[in-house]
Amino acid sequence: MKAKIYIKYKEGILDPQGTVTNKAxxxxxxxxxESIGIGKYIEMEFDKNISKDDAKKIAEESCKKMLANPNTETYSYIIED
Amino acid sequence: MKAKIYIKYKEGILDPQGTVTNKAxxxxxxxxxESIGIGKYIEMEFDKNISKDDAKKIAEESCKKMLANPNTETYSYIIED
Structure with a gap:
């Protein structure tokens, strides 16, 4: 079981790395x-005994409590077998 | 038209940031x-006049020539309207 997590800046938050990359x-x-936004792509591999529901909970909690900055970033994820 | 680009380390390349994040x-x-791999998630917004074929070419060329390190990283992308 695996989660693919995508974190990006909220609309309106300045993304200097993206701007510079587009110039480059x-x-x-x-x-x-027109524009580039640079965020994080995280692959999270779960232990063997983890169910799909558990995986969802762990991914959600990880994003909420550590991986994403709630002030500036949004996150989404999908769970895959 | 938009490209969503995912860049991650190749299998077997050490990902210290992922290891430390899992510990945290x-x-x-x-x-x-079990493990975490941390890569980049890039959203690329194209100019209005760009076709789907053009978008694919631009995304491919951008990854190949700049965004991904061919020695250590692999990339994939999807094109969305």
Whole structure:
């Protein structure tokens, strides 16, 4: 059982890393991108005995209590077998 | 048109940030996680006139030439309207 967790900045929060990355892409002639937002992608592998419901609870609690900054970030996740 | 890009370490590449994060979660009593891998989640918003085919090409080229480190990372992406 595995969770794939996606964390990104909330709308309206400045993302300087994304802005600079877009500039860097333009500088090597990759064009057509309006904006880039850079967040975290976390793969969480669970112990063998963990059920799908448990996995959901653990992923939710991990995001809420540690992985995402509630002031500036939003998170979502999917659970996979 | 938007690309959602996921970058993670290749199998077998040491991910110290993931290891430490799992320890930190255990320390606040979140258990049942075998391992954690931490990568990047990039949302790329394209200019209005970009087609789906163009978007795919731009995402691919961006990953190949800049966003992912070919020595240590793998990438995947999906294109969304």
């Amino acid at each position: 892409l333009k500088s090597i002639d990759i064009k057509g991108i | 979660l255990k320390s606040i009593d979140i258990k049942g996680i």
